[in-house]
Amino acid sequence: MTLNGTKQTDLRLCAVSADVGEALGARVYAAPERPSRTAFQRDRERIVQARAFRRLAGKTQVFTSRASDHFRSRLTHTIEVMQIARSVAEALGLNQDLAETLALVHDIGHPPFGHAGERALDECLKRHGLRFDHNLHALRIVEHFEQRYAAHRGLNLTLGVREGIIKHSRDYNPAEYPDLAGYLLGKRPPLEAQIIDLADEIAYLTADLDDGVESGLLEIDHIRRHVDILAHCYAQVERQHAGVDAKFLFNEALQLMQNVLTDDLIATTLANTHAIGATTLDQVRDHPARLATFSALAEAHRLQEKRYLYDTLYTCDALSLEHSKAEQVVTELFDFWIKEPQELPVGYVDEIETEGLARVVADYIAGMTDSFILLQYAQVKRTIRRK
Ligand code: MG
Numbered sequence: 001m002t003l004n005g006t007k008q009t010d011l012r013l014c015a016v017s018a019d020v021g022e023a024l025g026a027r028v029y030a031a032p033e034r035p036s037r038t039a040f041q042r043d044r045e046r047i048v049q050a051r052a053f054r055r056l057a058g059k060t061q062v063f064t065s066r067a068s069d070h071f072r073s074r075l076t077h078t079i080e081v082m083q084i085a086r087s088v089a090e091a092l093g094l095n096q097d098l099a100e101t102l103a104l105v106h107d108i109g110h111p112p113f114g115h116a117g118e119r120a121l122d123e124c125l126k127r128h129g130l131r132f133d134h135n136l137h138a139l140r141i142v143e144h145f146e147q148r149y150a151a152h153r154g155l156n157l158t159l160g161v162r163e164g165i166i167k168h169s170r171d172y173n174p175a176e177y178p179d180l181a182g183y184l185l186g187k188r189p190p191l192e193a194q195i196i197d198l199a200d201e202i203a204y205l206t207a208d209l210d211d212g213v214e215s216g217l218l219e220i221d222h223i224r225r226h227v228d229i230l231a232h233c234y235a236q237v238e239r240q241h242a243g244v245d246a247k248f249l250f251n252e253a254l255q256l257m258q259n260v261l262t263d264d265l266i267a268t269t270l271a272n273t274h275a276i277g278a279t280t281l282d283q284v285r286d287h288p289a290r291l292a293t294f295s296a297l298a299e300a301h302r303l304q305e306k307r308y309l310y311d312t313l314y315t316c317d318a319l320s321l322e323h324s325k326a327e328q329v330v331t332e333l334f335d336f337w338i339k340e341p342q343e344l345p346v347g348y349v350d351e352i353e354t355e356g357l358a359r360v361v362a363d364y365i366a367g368m369t370d371s372f373i374l375l376q377y378a379q380v381k382r383t384i385r386r387k
Pocket of ligand 1: 200
């Protein structure tokens with residue numbers, strides 16, 4: 001099954017990616033070259049060794065309470081995005097090291113408790129005239145909070161990785177973000193960054209159906225009735241494996257769905273890039289729209305499934321209860337430290353003068369894992385009771 005009518009050619013996009021290493025390998029602080037590794041491979045190591053990366057293991061993807069050890073965490077989700085992004089980059093002839101590195105770092109700015117935590121933190125900051133944006137927070141992590149080097153703060157990542165961190169999932173209005181002028185906000189990011197958001201979509205569209213069924217909150221037959229792409233894939237594998245248990249057919253169908261969407265992304269991105277005759281990075285950057293897209297049919301399937309997941313899984317009673325609890329924990333902790341900033345760890349107190357109290361409190365909370373924030377919550381409750 002293919003969703004894109006375009007016949008895949010072997011005219012890969014090596015040319016548009018040929019100068020990515022040279023154009024985007026610059027670092028803020030001079031770092032001697034390592035002949036055995038590319039600049040993006042070195043960034044991959046810097047990210048994998050970062051404390052914020054390790055904390056992804058303790059952060060929610062969808063399910064806040066770990067009723068099963070089989071659910072994805074942010075870390076395992078990240079690894080799934082990485083392998084999809086890398087195979088798409090390879091098929092398209094793009095820079096695989098840059099794509100892999102961007103996938104590994106793409107969720108590093110997420111706070112605890114998944115989107116519920118992010119929403120709550122954003123609401124808290126709005127009361128202080130600020131916003132929480134996980135891409136911009138990720139940039140703060142790699143530029144500011146990670147401290148591994150004697151000569152400077154941050155990981156000193158290449159321009160290509162820093163630009164991709166900001167722009168992998170959205171564009172920013174240059175007039176609103178003058179601080180980010182160095183990241184060519186008026187231009188599209190390289191294809192290696194453009195594919196990350198779509199690899200992310202493919203990963204979670206597959207994984208959330210899987211974890212949803214594992215949790216007992218979704219049923220295979222219900223999904224088949226309401227999610228056309230899964231229904232098509234299920235019918236295909238059912239023909240190939242007659243008489244096999246539904247759970248195995250479902251697993252096969254998920255695998256096929258992931259392959260179909262990945263192949264569609266590869267073929268459509270290739271066709272889009274050839275259609276405008278782009279052969280250089282600058283042409284990709286100057287094009288008014290992103291060139292990495294799904295076909296119209298795959299996009300319709302994506303939207304249908306996303307709506308289904310939203311209505312049936314993300315907002316179901318069981319998860320809504322978890323989300324309300326998560327929002328309460330984040331909000332109460334935020335309010336506590338706004339009132340009692342001296343209770344923050346020393347390193348954060350030192351930052352208040354330059355960053356402002358609300359941003360510092362949000363930075364502290366955003367870095368926490370699910371288990372650490374719950375420990376903090378219990379401790380703060382005890383402190384409040386003693387006062
Ligand atoms: Mg993600």
